[in-house]
Amino acid sequence: MGTKHLVPVTALLASAVLVSAQPAQARATVPPVGGELLGERGLVAPTGVKPPPKSKARSYVVADAETGQVLAAKDAHGRFLPASTLKSLTALTLIPQLDRDKRVKPSREACNQEGSAVGLVPKPLYRVHDLFRALMLSSGNDAAMALAETNGGLAPTLEQMNATARKLQAYDTVAKTPSGLDKPGQSSSAYDLALITRAGLKNAEFRRYVATKTAKFPAPKGYYEISNHNKLLWKYQGMVGGKNGWTSKAHGSFAGAARRGNHTIIVAIMRHEGGFWDEVAGLLDWGFAARGRVTPVGRLVDPLPDRPAQPATTPQATPAAADAAASAPGPTPDRGPGLATLGLIGAGLLGGTAWLVLGLRRRTRTRTTS
Template sequence: MITGFSRRMAVPVCSLCVAGTLALAPATAAAGHRAGEPAPPGPRAAMPQPSLLRRPGTQVRPHPGVPEVPDVSALSWLVADAGSGEVLAAADAHRRLPPASTLKTLFALTVLPGLPAGLRHTVRYEELEEVGEGSSLVGVEEGLSYEVSDLWRGVFLSSGNDAVHVLASLGGGWRATAARMQAKARSLGALDTRVVSPDGYDTPGQVSSAFDLAVFGRAGLRDPDFARYCSTAEARFPGDGWSYAIENTNRLLTGEDGVAPYPGLIGIKNGYTTNAGNTLVAAARRGGRTLVVTVMNPQDEEAFAVYEEARALLDWGFAAAGRVDPVGSLDGLRKASRPASVAAPVAAAAAPAPAPGGGGGPWPPSAAVVGLAGLGAGAVALALRTRGRRAARG
């Protein structure tokens, strides 16, 4: 029997003991077995199914009653939930193909954060002299002064390679920008991409994939500036003492050339070159869910097949979401880190959502239980040691 505790000490010590005991009580009660008997097995966590994204052909894990995946002609495509990163379905997702101007998504991810939108720059001749022949242009002119925000609208709306060259110059130069883009792709787990020309211009060896482009598009939606530029349908671009209208070349966004606009479309980026064919990475929001879709080089000879195939895949994705098991994840190849949340469609006013599962505190519940129990036991030990010392001195 332990004696000699003062009343002043007994209250906090006992309180801590009780706190530790009560904190441990749920775990003890949950065990529900007598001493000496084996504990019943606890609940088993669901194991994620292996990724199918490296397999050839169409990959989907539908539940009963889910609509069939649409029959599209693209050489490669993917539909994913932009929030969770889960891939709902894909076909040849890692097939390496020329990306055309959809590579500008990676360019923007790399360069946009380091250049203030209001920075004004006067264009020099050498910044435009290596723009590729036949490039899409927004009309940047030597000797004129532009704000960085003007140049980004030229990139996203008109797919202007002239604007890309100027921004790359401001970001450290053409080759340095390509190297930074390559490093950015690797950090995001986009391992199929090889960057040679930051504007997406046809260049030997330059490739990406439906998987990588979806990764870039999803990452872009987390940046309010990126999301705002990529969803802009029309803008004014400065000329020499005047300005002129420019329009986004993504017809799912604008509804031009007989292509019906897609409800809830956020935008992102389309592209075309002779070598790449038509390419598109797009995102749309419906019922609180955002999907991202990539379509690469449809073989259908219709001029705007890339938009109609993207439409069909988005329609299927919204109908199937929550009714299919994922075939992979857009986070599956990235370096281990806490994934950021996707920005809301109205990106200019949106703040990133908290990461799922976060409790806001520094300790998980199990650590708190152990901490409380340890705190109570530590207080008892300290009291006993103090009592022993007093007895020794007495």
């Protein structure tokens, strides 16, 4: 791949930002969400301060949760398999919709989900509240499926998760499972995981779940204790919480936040091949030291505003049509949207609406996931 070197970027930021150079490749002109620099594949970091600590993660974002400023990034919009970090999107989508005290009897299919599980049995032992704990502490794939069943089924749950991602402008994210188990076409990015985490921190129930270290979980004969998989809850000062994930194809990922004083720093990483806890701690430390002192390299965008309902007789493209176009089958992980996909979106929407959607999308990039 060759040795990386630092080169100055635009004249506006030449004194504030350095970018790790990458081989030149053809790219589309659609700017990436959050700022032009976030389309770079290499490290984008401010000058004038100590650079971020090295990380083996293929992609990461360090951001200020309050201001939305992205302080440093590495291939922020690279699309990868999210593994169980996708459960944060599941929780963010379903917490407002489900009665936390509702009793649930999981199906045998839910109880037999592969991978990490909390150990559900097909009996009405569980409240929705218990299942969210199992989802965010034990990373239970069985709990993810049971929550989807409680929400009306897998199909509507995935539709709602993808609608939530679009509202957040997390356009790199395509949910194909509620658990994050690998599936063709499923993807996210470090930038999107940071957006999802930032939105989750604004929900009190979400914050409580990710901050819980241990909890009692119902069993046929009493209870047993479950523990949070986020090791930084025990070892990092001010850790608010987060969600980690791992599969053999996705490798390691994490998205979480810590708070010191009145400031919260978000770190999201993807595609890490080894132990990443110390590296995440180092990036958090760097973020706290850099915030307020550096020129940001981008920003975490705000969610889109709710759209007012349009009369049924209006002969224009409706919000439902826009959602249908946006929810068309997504690209495979780590590949940008093709020109055909962009063409379909432009054809399905009228005038300014179409170009608004296109303008929010990141620049097209073609890579492999090896």
